[in-house]
Amino acid sequence: MKKLLLSWSSGKDSAWALHRLRQQGDYEIAGLLTTLNAAFDRVAMHSTRRALLEAQAAAAGLPLTIVPLPWPCSNEQYEAAMSAVCAEAVANGIEAIAFGDLFLEGIRQYRIDKLRGTGLQPVFPVWGPPEATRSLAEEMIAGGLRARLVCVDPKKFPGCDPAKFAGRDFDAALLRDLPPTVDPCGENGEFHTAVYAGPMFREPIPVESGEIVQRDGFIFADLRVASTHPSPVCV
Secondary structure, X not given: OEEEEEEOOOOHHHHHHHHXXXXXXXXXXEEEEEEEEOOOOEEOOOOOEHHHHHHHHHHHOXXXXXXEEOOOOOHHHXXXXXXXXXXXXXXXXXXXXXXXXXXXXXXXXXXXXXXXXXXXXXXXXXXXXXXXXXXXXXXXXXXXXXXXXXXXXXXHOOOOOHHHOOOOEOOHHHHHHOOOOOOOOOOOXXXXXXXXXXXXXXXXXXXXXXXXXXXXXXXXXXXXXXXXXXXXXXX
């Protein structure tokens, strides 16, 4: 089987992509790949703490490759860092990178374009039509995935209080409460999540909620690991 890295955002979509990949069994999953805001030691946008990120990798039983990015980070700096990571991956026998993208064609095409000629095949395990995201969200929840909304974009929640969604669990009650203009999976940037349990993990990660703050036009709900977990092998 081809060896594959999974682009890991710490959220539900990449977690479900891992679950799908394991179900399909077409690839050997060699590890998780995550970019980290070096200034804050957190996953960009999701704002997931490094400790929780590492606990996720340990629970998934996979090595974690962290790519530190400066802050602020230009597109040129990002692409240079990713190009170096791709070259190293190919040198280590990796043949594919999987992404948790759902339906945004522009993002998918960007991935394809940037991997062209690198020797790495782009893989999209959870890709589907926009109208399928509600059923996908319901599939995740019914399948045992547990995640919490850690970032909310107020601009995507017109006519309601977006703060009431920050810090909530991604569950059936949340799906019922989301405004009709909000994608059930938040694929248009409405919200981002951090996963703490699911079939892709050996065991749930005990988490506790931290403060909720508004910064840079977004509402962030901090999420912390509540107890010590084994650390993954970081490379």
